[in-house]
Amino acid sequence: MSRPDVTVVVTVHNTMPHLRRCLGSLVRQTIGLDRMQVVAVDDGSTDRSGRELDRFARRYPGVFTVIHQANSGGPAGPCNRALDIATGRYVFFLGSDDYLGREALARLVDHADRYGSDVVLGRVVGVHGRFIYQDIFLRDQIDVGLAHSPLPRSLANTKLFRRELLARHGIRYPEHMPVGSDQPFTLAACYRARRISVLADYDYYHLVRRFSATNITYRSRHAGRLRAVEAMMAFTTELMAPGKERDAVLAARFGHEVARLVGDDFLSHDRDTQRLIHTTVGRLARQYLTAEIADQLSAETRIRVALARDGGLDDLIRVIRHDAVRGVPLTLVEGGRRYARYPGFRTPGGPPDSCFDVTTSADWPVKLTVRTMAWQFRWDATAGGGTAGRGRRMLAITAHTPLPDAGERLVVSAEEIRADTRVIDRGEGGTTVHVRLAAADLVAASHPTGQRRTVSAQAGPFDLVRALSAGGTPGMAGVAALRLTRPPRTRPALVWRRARPYLVVPVRDEYGRLVVSVVPVTLRRVLAWAGRTTRRLVSYPTSSR
Numbered sequence: 001m002s003r004p005d006v007t008v009v010v011t012v013h014n015t016m017p018h019l020r021r022c023l024g025s026l027v028r029q030t031i032g033l034d035r036m037q038v039v040a041v042d043d044g045s046t047d048r049s050g051r052e053l054d055r056f057a058r059r060y061p062g063v064f065t066v067i068h069q070a071n072s073g074g075p076a077g078p079c080n081r082a083l084d085i086a087t088g089r090y091v092f093f094l095g096s097d098d099y100l101g102r103e104a105l106a107r108l109v110d111h112a113d114r115y116g117s118d119v120v121l122g123r124v125v126g127v128h129g130r131f132i133y134q135d136i137f138l139r140d141q142i143d144v145g146l147a148h149s150p151l152p153r154s155l156a157n158t159k160l161f162r163r164e165l166l167a168r169h170g171i172r173y174p175e176h177m178p179v180g181s182d183q184p185f186t187l188a189a190c191y192r193a194r195r196i197s198v199l200a201d202y203d204y205y206h207l208v209r210r211f212s213a214t215n216i217t218y219r220s221r222h223a224g225r226l227r228a229v230e231a232m233m234a235f236t237t238e239l240m241a242p243g244k245e246r247d248a249v250l251a252a253r254f255g256h257e258v259a260r261l262v263g264d265d266f267l268s269h270d271r272d273t274q275r276l277i278h279t280t281v282g283r284l285a286r287q288y289l290t291a292e293i294a295d296q297l298s299a300e301t302r303i304r305v306a307l308a309r310d311g312g313l314d315d316l317i318r319v320i321r322h323d324a325v326r327g328v329p330l331t332l333v334e335g336g337r338r339y340a341r342y343p344g345f346r347t348p349g350g351p352p353d354s355c356f357d358v359t360t361s362a363d364w365p366v367k368l369t370v371r372t373m374a375w376q377f378r379w380d381a382t383a384g385g386g387t388a389g390r391g392r393r394m395l396a397i398t399a400h401t402p403l404p405d406a407g408e409r410l411v412v413s414a415e416e417i418r419a420d421t422r423v424i425d426r427g428e429g430g431t432t433v434h435v436r437l438a439a440a441d442l443v444a445a446s447h448p449t450g451q452r453r454t455v456s457a458q459a460g461p462f463d464l465v466r467a468l469s470a471g472g473t474p475g476m477a478g479v480a481a482l483r484l485t486r487p488p489r490t491r492p493a494l495v496w497r498r499a500r501p502y503l504v505v506p507v508r509d510e511y512g513r514l515v516v517s518v519v520p521v522t523l524r525r526v527l528a529w530a531g532r533t534t535r536r537l538v539s540y541p542t543s544s545r
Contacts, residue, residue, distance in 0.1 A: 003089065004087060005031065006092055008037070009086065020052060022099050041078035042068045043077075067081060079182075091160075093157040093182070099206050101202060104205065118192075120197045125451075141198040165189060183228075187239065233287075259297075259511070267320055282309045294306075298361070328369050329402065363479055364480075368399035368457050369483050371432075374490055393495065395436065395504070395506060398434055410457060420437075451517075481514065
């Protein structure tokens with residue numbers, strides 16, 4: 001048998017019935033079975049997953065190689081074992097509960113061959129509301145780097161890798177990391193790659209949100225997450241020389257993994273867990289957080305990380321509680337500097353002023369707290385596009401910042417969906433804006449399997465997704481998510497698109513941000529749900545696009 005073009009690695013632990021769809025997507029690939037090798041490692045499954053792998057191996061001899069082993073506690077060992085027997089020119093890693101578009105492997109291999117790419121990212125879409133950062137997939141890019149792109153925020157292993165690159169540099173998964181081992185693996189490959197490409201022209205990878213808790217990523221708790229981020233930061237500094245590339249990778253870790261650890265749900269942890277997070281984040285900040293990295297973080301993350309480093313546990317709790325309960329604090333302007341006047345600011349023996357300094361935080365002037373939110377029904381006979389002359393279900397939001405000088409050109413958007421934004425009050429008490437987002441626009445722009453968008457404010461006429469795709473993070477790009485101080489009571493809105501029903505659901509995420517989810521639903525669920533909420537729900541069809 002000739003050498004296959006691509007080896008697909010699938011590590012499996014109790015993922016039935018999702019596994020059947022995953023494997024089915026492989027045998028239906030247009031690249032053809034003769035050009036593909038599948039190495040599946042059954043990591044101690046106790047459901048029917050092992051038998052399902054054996055069934056595919058019998059049905060497709062010479063294509064599937066199945067390895068059964070005792071549970072190793074994480075995907076790193078199984079991935080390394082599969083790499084040891086991989087023979088393809090390229091390697092692709094597929095989660096056993098996810099699936100591929102039919103043309104995915106053919107397109108990825110063709111691009112890698114044509115342009116000499118060592119790593120190729122195909123667009124990843126979420127299923128069942130799974131959130132995926134889409135800024136890296138704004139457009140096709142033949143050559144991207146770590147320093148000036150969103151790539152450091154997209155270090156999952158759901159990519160095509162040239163196997164010769166992995167072999168030449170001895171790139172393997174760190175088996176001491178039960179969680180997050182794909183990040184150092186992917187970073188090493190990207191750092192060593194001669195060319196990294198991005199393909200945004202097709203839905204290559206469908207990442208499924210599972211509603212069970214068997215996946216190790218969902219089960220991982222705070223101690224495991226802390227160990228993973230510590231290991232990743234140590235790996236980054238050992239692998240990469242100081243400079244913009246390393247700063248970008250570390251900033252992404254502080255802005256995502258660390259920010260999540262000190263998110264609003266920090267308040268719900270027991271005291272021992274809070275102390276563990278506070279101590280570990282403080283140690284990471286002292287070791288890795290430079291001024292250049294801090295400037296790439298949002299103001300909220302900068303303040304919380306600084307308090308973990310320079311303040312006590314209760315100082316951090318007071319700031320998080322203020323954000324969660326009251327929203328954006330007042331600002332003190334003194335000596336050409338701006339300070340966030342959180343509880344604990346300038347208290348005797350309290351944290352230094354530097355913890356609260358937001359002078360260089362480009363997102364501070366656009367930090368808004370939601371005051372009211374409700375669905376409104378508006379008839380718009382002059383609206384452009386396919387919604388002209390139709391009723392428009394609008395999410396009406398009133399938001400406020402204590403800053404009286406918030407920009408005249410304040411813009412609010414749900415990522416690439418621009419909202420109708422206008423300032424309705426400005427004075428010593430701050431600035432209040434009114435925002436309206438059309439439910440039909442959110443549904444029309446979403447993937448058929450659903451999508452989540454964070455609602456953010458920007459000071460200027462630029463587009464959020466394009467600003468972030470240039471390598472900026474929300475903090476340095478002057479972008480701040482709208483903050484909610486309580487879960488919204490706003491009910492979902494029902495929107496039809498191409499005879500399919502969707503719910504548009506405003507929610508408060510674990511960071512306290514306003515997120516709008518578009519969720520496909522079944523007709524049976526719609527009828528049951530509508531029967532309970534008939535007087536509160538207004539629905540209408542959007543035009544097909």
